[in-house]
Amino acid sequence: MTYIHDTLEGLRHSSPAQSEFYQAAEEVLECLRPLLESDPQYHDHSIIERIVEPERQIMFRVCWTDDAGRVRVNKGYRIQFNSALGPYKGGLRFHASVNASIIKFLGFEQIFKNALTGLPIGGGKGGSNFDPKGKSDAEIMRFCQAYMSELYRHIGPTTDVPAGDIGVGAREIGYLYGQYKRLTGRYEGVLTGKRLNWGGSLGRKEATGYGAVYFAQNMLADRGEDLRGKTCLVSGAGNVAIYTIEKLYQLGALPVTCSDSRGTLHDPQGIDLETLKRLKEVERGPLTHYLTYRPDARYLSREDDPGEGHAVWRIPADVAFPCATQNELTVADAEALISNGVTCLSEGANMPTTAKAVDCFLDARIAYGPGKAANAGGVATSQLEMAQNSSMQQWTLEKVDNKLQAIMADIYRSCADTAAEFGAPHNLVLGANIAGFRKVADAMIEQGVC
Ligand code: NDP
Helix, strand or coil: CHHHHHHHHHHHHHCCCCHHHHHHHHHHHHHHHHHHHHCCHHHHCCHHHHHCCCCEEEEEEEEEECCCCCEEEEEEEEEEEECCCCCEEEEEEECCCCCHHHHHHHHHHHHHHHHHCCCCCEEEEEEECCCCCCCCHHHHHHHHHHHHHHHHHHCECCCEEEECECCECHHHHHHHHHHHHHHHCCCCCCCCCCCHHHCCCCCHHHHHHHHHHHHHHHHHHHCCCCCCCCEEEECCCCHHHHHHHHHHHHCCCEECEEEECCEEEECCCCCCHHHHHHHHHHHCCCHHHHHHHCCCCEEEEHHHCCCCCCHHHHCCCCEEECCCCCCCECHHHHHHHHHCCCCEEECCCCCCECHHHHHHHHHCCCEEECHHHHCCHHHHHHHHHHHHHHCCCCCCHHHHHHHHHHHHHHHHHHHHHHHHHCCCCCCHHHHHHHHHHHHHHHHHHHCCCC
């Protein structure tokens, strides 16, 4: 199968210095080998060459004024990767580390994730290297307005519908939406993750974290287990981590960690959810403040991280939920988790596990749920928000949550059945990639060369 190799080599040549994108592309293409060998139509229609190439990439300058009156300049991105299944859909990330490679890997993953939901949404992603840390509310607003002043001409409720991601929550979606409305004069469902009183969906804020827990529940159920009484590790302390922790408590598990870019919090009695929400959703402060409310908890700063990994993964537990960022879990972390007894891992974040660490989990036969399947609950509920906006309705939380649970169960089933079809029932990475790819690729073939 030299053309997989040739395609990956071609990407390295035509899109230099995009290591995160190569990592994501290599994982998907390697998983597709058995499908491509058994079904020549994908090769005949050059689907591999077409699917790794974004339909459109938009890069733009974002100029805004800080509180001191100084003009600041950032890079803005929106990648419209694949629209075979519906309008482009995927979040916006505002973080200092953002670059073309990170946006491209996120957009590529989004294609298959969105396909797995079974909903009519294509794959896109966007963001900026703007660092929200330490910025005032007025600076955040001016930045969002400047960013939307360019983005508005490329998006729309039936063309491209952005949402949140790292550094973009309901506050930022509000400022972005206000500017879109000012520029276009239209009040329409062009963004998801909106506040409830102006078009948001009940359950959207919780959906990614809840969905990652539902996915773990499905994986465990197939092994005759459940989450009740299980000790859980969670990384991150943002939207996904907080609502992962909330759902774990609801299902009788004990989440004992969370983390941010400065360090890890270990509370053996269980993370105090209300304190965590107050710190991160209201005060937006560091995790160290948690210790003033819970002095018995332990804080490990980044200096306490082991050389080849992260302190959060060295704590004995049963189940793990990486919910912070890409490549936050190394081979050494994976080995520590396995030897400490973790039997299930569900990824709330996108590509949090390095490629070699994924192999460790697959070799150890633990229940491993890759992000493109396990964290698809967020984008699925975004699509439910779009459906409510276009029909001018607001559904109950119960209705949204029931749909989310059904979607996560369907995604799990589709990944597990596809993995079994290709002779590797334990390998949900293979199952997710083939199941997602087939839906997009079949639609591309049916829609002709475009
Ligand atoms: P938030 O901005 O709400 O939270 C991100 C958390 O991760 C923060 O605690 C942040 O710490 C930490 N973090 C970010 N970058 C790093 C880093 N380089 N090293 C260590 N910690 C880091 O983002 P979300 O919770 O929304 O997103 C988390 C992950 O989930 C991302 O991978 C995102 O792509 C993925 N995801 C999110 C969805 C959503 O609906 N929001 C949907 C699907 C996937 P600090 O504040 O100190 O930077």
